[in-house]
Amino acid sequence: MSDVAIGHGQPFVRKEILQPEPPPASLVGFSGWARQNLFVGPANTLLSLFCLALATYVAWIMLDFLVLRAVWTGANREACIGPEVGACWPFITTRFGQMLYGFYPAEEHWRPATVFFVAVALIAPLLTPSAPYKKANALLFFVAFPIFAFVMLSGGFFGLRPVETRAWGGLLVTLVVATTGIVASLPLGVLLALGRRSKLPVVRFFAIAFIEFWRGVPLITVLFFATYMLPLFLPSGWSIDGLLRALVGVSLFSAAYMAEVVRGGLQAIPKGQYEGAMAMGLRYWPMMILIVLPQALKLVIPGIVNTFIGLFKDTTLVAIISIFDFLGIIRSAFADPNWATPGTVYTGFAFAGIVYFIFCYGMSRYSRFVEERLDVGHKH
Amino acid sequence: MAESVVDASELSAAQKPQISNETAVEIIGMSKWYGDFNVLKDINLKVKRGERIVICGPSGSGKSTMIRCINRLEEHQKGQIIVEGTELTNDLKKIDEIRRDVGMCFQHFNLFPHLTILENCTLAPMWVRKMPKREAEELAMHFLKRVRIPEQAKKYPGQLSGGQQQRVAIARALCMQPKIMLFDEPTSALDPEMVKEVLDTMVGLANDGMTMLCVTHEMGFARQVANRVIFMDAGQIIEMNEPNAFFANPQHERTKLFLSQILH
Ligand SMILES: Nc1ncnc2c1ncn2[C@@H]1O[C@H](COP(=O)(O)OP(=O)(O)O)[C@@H](O)[C@H]1O
Ligand SMILES: [Mg+2]
Numbered sequence: 001m002s003d004v005a006i007g008h009g010q011p012f013v014r015k016e017i018l019q020p021e022p023p024p025a026s027l028v029g030f031s032g033w034a035r036q037n038l039f040v041g042p043a044n045t046l047l048s049l050f051c052l053a054l055a056t057y058v059a060w061i062m063l064d065f066l067v068l069r070a071v072w073t074g075a076n077r078e079a080c081i082g083p084e085v086g087a088c089w090p091f092i093t094t095r096f097g098q099m100l101y102g103f104y105p106a107e108e109h110w111r112p113a114t115v116f117f118v119a120v121a122l123i124a125p126l127l128t129p130s131a132p133y134k135k136a137n138a139l140l141f142f143v144a145f146p147i148f149a150f151v152m153l154s155g156g157f158f159g160l161r162p163v164e165t166r167a168w169g170g171l172l173v174t175l176v177v178a179t180t181g182i183v184a185s186l187p188l189g190v191l192l193a194l195g196r197r198s199k200l201p202v203v204r205f206f207a208i209a210f211i212e213f214w215r216g217v218p219l220i221t222v223l224f225f226a227t228y229m230l231p232l233f234l235p236s237g238w239s240i241d242g243l244l245r246a247l248v249g250v251s252l253f254s255a256a257y258m259a260e261v262v263r264g265g266l267q268a269i270p271k272g273q274y275e276g277a278m279a280m281g282l283r284y285w286p287m288m289i290l291i292v293l294p295q296a297l298k299l300v301i302p303g304i305v306n307t308f309i310g311l312f313k314d315t316t317l318v319a320i321i322s323i324f325d326f327l328g329i330i331r332s333a334f335a336d337p338n339w340a341t342p343g344t345v346y347t348g349f350a351f352a353g354i355v356y357f358i359f360c361y362g363m364s365r366y367s368r369f370v371e372e373r374l375d376v377g378h379k380h
Numbered sequence: 381m382a383e384s385v386v387d388a389s390e391l392s393a394a395q396k397p398q399i400s401n402e403t404a405v406e407i408i409g410m411s412k413w414y415g416d417f418n419v420l421k422d423i424n425l426k427v428k429r430g431e432r433i434v435i436c437g438p439s440g441s442g443k444s445t446m447i448r449c450i451n452r453l454e455e456h457q458k459g460q461i462i463v464e465g466t467e468l469t470n471d472l473k474k475i476d477e478i479r480r481d482v483g484m485c486f487q488h489f490n491l492f493p494h495l496t497i498l499e500n501c502t503l504a505p506m507w508v509r510k511m512p513k514r515e516a517e518e519l520a521m522h523f524l525k526r527v528r529i530p531e532q533a534k535k536y537p538g539q540l541s542g543g544q545q546q547r548v549a550i551a552r553a554l555c556m557q558p559k560i561m562l563f564d565e566p567t568s569a570l571d572p573e574m575v576k577e578v579l580d581t582m583v584g585l586a587n588d589g590m591t592m593l594c595v596t597h598e599m600g601f602a603r604q605v606a607n608r609v610i611f612m613d614a615g616q617i618i619e620m621n622e623p624n625a626f627f628a629n630p631q632h633e634r635t636k637l638f639l640s641q642i643l644h
Contacts, residue, residue, distance in 0.1 A: 275453055276490030280504035280556060281479035283472075290503060294494050376494065376536040 066350060080341045087347045091339045098333070102169015102324050108161060112172050115149045119179075127366065129373060142183065165243035169324035171355070173243070177250055177315040177325070182308050184251040189258025194288065196263055207259070214256035219317050222249045227321040246318045254311045261303035265296030298374050305367035309360045327352050399607065400429040403462075404560050404591045405450060410459030412445060419445050420456070421615045429559070432592045434602040434623070437612035438638060443595040446612070447562045450593070451482040464559055480508060483553030487565040489545045491537040491552070497524070498533040501552045508556065516555075523551040527581050543574025547581050561585065563594040597642055603627065611635045
């Protein structure tokens with residue numbers, strides 16, 4: 001400890017090499033953290049207290065309405081009438097089947113249910129890094145599953161009764177549109193992004209034109225066009241399924257946004273990575289697939305998931321072309337005179353909000369997990 | 381610059397192996413432009429197999445551009461470049477062929493940060509040479525041992541020091557079993573204490589008879605291993621000589637000025 005260098009005039013040579021010491025108490029534990037982050041100076045302290053109060057207030061209102069004052073059982077609106085009544089949960093439970101499947105015939109509900117479970121059984125291991133057989137799993141999900149889901153849901157094969165897509169609805173439609181959009185928009189977006197950076201003018205022009213067109217029109221317009229105008233351009237006798245048109249519209253629309261997100265990632269990859277790859281003799285596609293895209297996509301995971309989440313919520317717009325997605329079904333249920341009470345609308349929207357939030361927040365958390373997992377480089 | 385010059389006596393002894401009579405690289409009347417800017421002017425250079433060339437010159441003189449033309453990272457507009465008997469043209473097959481014979485190390489290593497050291501090294505053997513994974517890994521470990529970092533194989537580039545990264549870059553290039561190695565200022569981005577480990581690796585490579593073209597200002601290295609030193613300025617080769625004569629007795633005014641600046 002007496003090993004001290006002071007002032008000038010005296011040469012100094014250290015005799016004892018210092019060992020690291022534990023940090024002072026003001027840096028550790030919750031109180032240390034709070035002191036450093038929440039209560040630094042009067043302005044920060046005031047802001048912290050205000051936010052804490054606001055959060056508590058909002059949480060209390062929600063708890064009060066959704067749980068404390070809520071009605072849990074009942075056969076019709078009688079149960080939910082009264083000045084002190086909160087959420088009307090029997091309204092949700094009695095219509096739960098419809099919210100899941102829309103007007104899909106009740107005796108066939110086992111079909112979409114099976115598709116749900118198979119989807120979960122395939123997606124869960126696909127998203128779990130430690131699960132084995134990734135290639136087989138991916139093949140099953142991206143190739144076999146769409147065929148399976150199509151056969152199961154539409155029917156018409158193997159003695160399954162055909163169910164028109166017009167009868168599909170609820171969460172089923174929301175998930176079909178969102179999953180198709182998500183699965184189709186990423187590869188399409190990557191191709192468009194690569195096209196936009198291509199050295200070939202024709203490819204570049206096509207990519208730019210495509211992206212700018214789809215980004216330039218609102219999704220509602222796209223859906224309207226696909227539903228009401230497209231038939232005018234098709235030869236008579238031709239018709240394309242309404243849901244399919246919505247699927248294509250949503251996919252192309254999201255692909256354009258995805259392309260710009262991916263392009264941002266591509267631009268962030270230093271030239272040296274391309275040169276390193278080319279000097280090794282890699283051609284364009286191997287270089288892109290092995291070197292550039294893995295890094296570019298990793299950089300833009302937040303943007304990609306952001307687009308996915310946007311797409312998930314935009315599926316509600318199919319309501320305007322008379323497809324009853326999850327939100328559409330809930331809204332249509334408000335018209336039911338059996339359940340018309342002042343609280344029904346709030347309950348329905350609160351329930352819709354909770355369900356959408358669970359999906360979107362789930363995606364968001366998963367993207368954080370993937371980002372952290374892929375974070376291997378500390379310095380360049 | 382001057383601090384990192386390594387004294388030739390510090391480096392492990394080099395024997396300067398035999399030079400073959402066959403030509404590895406031949407550049408004839410080559411010129412290149414960036415738009416209007418004539419970056420390389422009438423370059424003529426013949427490199428024999430086993431020869432080691434050091435290229436120096438002020439920043440912006442076209443050293444990088446010249447060696448990058450040899451593996452077509454840059455395209456030349458006039459003259460000819462012939463590598464191992466194949467002339468570089470727009471023919472993609474020929475470019476592939478030449479890139480398989482020419483390894484390159486860069487100033488900033490250009491390792492792939494998302495792949496482990498081992499994956500960095502096995503990538504080209506597997507995807508360009510179509511080697512089975514096991515075999516490629518054995519090959520990679522062989523060269524990682526040669527640059528003396530086999531124990532880092534499972535790490536990522538970001539976890540290694542600069543000197544280690546550059547040695548990995550050398551091993552990665554060697555995994556393609558090239559006939560010619562290009563180095564573009566391989567030690568310029570390194571902290572001083574790491575320069576020697578990279579130079580030692582390069583000296584080892586030179587002693588094994590590799591044909592090398594190195595852009596570097598490590599004059600100790602040039603003295604020890606180079607057969608010829610080239611001085612470039614303003615896109616031209618100004619002077620070329622064997623190292624002792626080059627340093628002891630530079631002829632051109634620009635060479636003298638340049639050497640006086642980097643050697644004090
Ligand atoms: N892609 C490029 N476009 C335009 N000019 C360039 C480009 N690359 C290099 N140059 C210019 O060419 C000259 C030679 O560059 P370079 O070969 O990198 O020099 P050196 O390696 O000797 O420092 C410099 O003046 C540089 O500004
Ligand atoms: Mg350079």
